[in-house]
Amino acid sequence: xxxxxxxxxxxxxxxxxxxxxxxxxxxxxxxxxxxxxxxxxxxxxxxxxxxxxxxxxxxxxxxxxxxxxxxxxxxxxxxxxxxxxxxxxxxxxxxxxxxxxxxxxxxxxxxxxxxxxxxxxxxxxxxxxxxxxxxxxxxxxxxxxxxxxxxxxxxxxxxxxxxxxxxxxxxxxxxxxxxxxxxxxxxxxxxxxxxxxxxxxxxxxxxxxxxxxxxxxxxxxxxxxxxxxxxxxxxxxxxxxxxxxxxxxxxxxxxxxxxxxxxxxxxxxxxxxxxxxxxxxxxxxxxxxxxxxxxxxxxxxxxxxxxxxxxxxxxxxxxxxxxxxxxxxxxxxxxxxxxxxxxxxxxxxxxxxxxxxxxxxxxxxxxxxxxxxxxxxxxx
Numbered sequence: 001x002x003x004x005x006x007x008x009x010x011x012x013x014x015x016x017x018x019x020x021x022x023x024x025x026x027x028x029x030x031x032x033x034x035x036x037x038x039x040x041x042x043x044x045x046x047x048x049x050x051x052x053x054x055x056x057x058x059x060x061x062x063x064x065x066x067x068x069x070x071x072x073x074x075x076x077x078x079x080x081x082x083x084x085x086x087x088x089x090x091x092x093x094x095x096x097x098x099x100x101x102x103x104x105x106x107x108x109x110x111x112x113x114x115x116x117x118x119x120x121x122x123x124x125x126x127x128x129x130x131x132x133x134x135x136x137x138x139x140x141x142x143x144x145x146x147x148x149x150x151x152x153x154x155x156x157x158x159x160x161x162x163x164x165x166x167x168x169x170x171x172x173x174x175x176x177x178x179x180x181x182x183x184x185x186x187x188x189x190x191x192x193x194x195x196x197x198x199x200x201x202x203x204x205x206x207x208x209x210x211x212x213x214x215x216x217x218x219x220x221x222x223x224x225x226x227x228x229x230x231x232x233x234x235x236x237x238x239x240x241x242x243x244x245x246x247x248x249x250x251x252x253x254x255x256x257x258x259x260x261x262x263x264x265x266x267x268x269x270x271x272x273x274x275x276x277x278x279x280x281x282x283x284x285x286x287x288x289x290x291x292x293x294x295x296x297x298x299x300x301x302x303x304x305x306x307x308x309x310x311x312x313x314x315x316x317x318x319x320x321x322x323x324x325x326x327x328x329x330x331x332x333x334x335x336x337x338x339x340x341x342x343x344x345x346x347x348x349x350x351x352x353x354x355x356x357x358x359x360x361x362x363x364x365x366x367x368x369x370x371x372x373x374x375x376x377x378x379x380x
Contacts, residue, residue: 005175018045019365021360023346024161031340034359034371037364039212039323043282043358044240050242050278066104066268073268076277080248083280085222086230088136089217090256092249093268097211098126100247101174103262104233105130107251108172110260118173118204119164120156122182125174125209134174136182157187159194170204172233177223178350180212183354184318184325192227204231211247214322215239216283216361219293226320228340242278276370283361289321292361297319299357299368306355306372311378317351324357328379 013110021044023031036042043050057072073093083087092103092179100148109115117134119125125134132140133147154161156179166173173195179185180357192208197207207228213223214236219228222234232255237247246269283289300317303326307314313329328335332349339345339355348355358369 002286009280011325011340013346020044021349021363029344030104031344032367032370032374033346034363036239036358036360037243038348039217039238039358040243041277041362042215042217042288043242044362046280047242049089049282050275051272052075053278054244054271056324057145057271061270063266063269063271065264065265070268070270072273072277074272076268076280079277080250081167081326083284084250085225085231085234086252088230088234088250088252089252090253092251092259092262093273094247094249095245095266095269096126096247096265097209097235098128098131099132099264100136100211100235100237100249100349101125101207101209102128103166103247103249104174104235105134105172106262107233107249107259107319109209111255111258112171112203112205114169114171114204115150115296116170117151118162118170119151119153120175121153121178122134122156122179122180123153123187123209124177124179132205152234152369156182157191159191160192163198166198166202166204168202170199171208172205173199174207174209176209176211177213177227178218178320180323180356181350182191182321183327183350184356186225186318186320187227192224193231196229199232207231207233207235208262209235211235212358213320215279215323216289216292219251219325219359220289221295223282223320240279241272242279244275246271246272246276249371257321272359286328288361291364293355295363295368296324298365299371300324302368302372303375306376310376310380312376319357322357322361322363324361326357326375327351327353338378339374343377 016026023033077091119134123136125131208231232252234250303317315327348356
């Protein structure tokens, strides 16, 4: 549903089609999409190889329950195990990021026999009740209380506070390597390394929520790789199947060995699995994460230069790869509206003051220049 009180209020732009980095409305207007519908189209809109894989699988088999082996599902599980960081070879498939985090929460509590969870202030991990209990913002939480308990929130990026909170009663630490909904705040390598150290010392599970940061977005396949750590559980979703509903929970052996009884009717749908396999193949074959790293660095540098040269009302440009936050000195929603209506550029909010860029990972420097020029027009 749309309307006041729901996640998506209906926008006055009816989208008819999409190709590459462009969306086209019903009236024929073309828009440069630098939001990728919350990072869901890493290879751009309707990439031919993914469309072909979906079509072929749909003609062969739309659905069969997960207890029957299906080639598309098995192939995806093997592919995910190959691209996973470290030894996270156990794969649980579901339908969304919030479901992936729900599974991670259940698995960690079952494997450790503990209840306490440590999460970060400003965190966003989903909207179902378990995942919502890990989410910081009161606006998301308050209408649905009481939420499941046992969660302690600590300041994001504060190594001492994190170390003090994790103890022998802690089942898991849940962290985003870069907070997305919370304003595009990178954790920093030292903070993630501290999280790895204290969880190993206490026998707690380290769960990294890479629902937005994963699948090449930050310039490596997984954001944790740049910090040189491997979590016990990694969750991802968003772009892993080019926008089709898929969530993934990758687990270490010790988590999977005592994960408890968990299931999902539509987990590993063959059509979605085929789309995900084609997406992962495309990301690797064309070294798309490297493009995200290079173009992302270029875009951030050009944005900072434009802020200085044109004295734009911007407090900070931050992020990694093609996950970029522009903290503005006016309401972000007004900026987004003007970008869309006046410049035909579609971006995203991250709170009231941050314009978030999560474009397809295939954009080039020309697209980046267009984004900078449009922001100069709107903010100047």
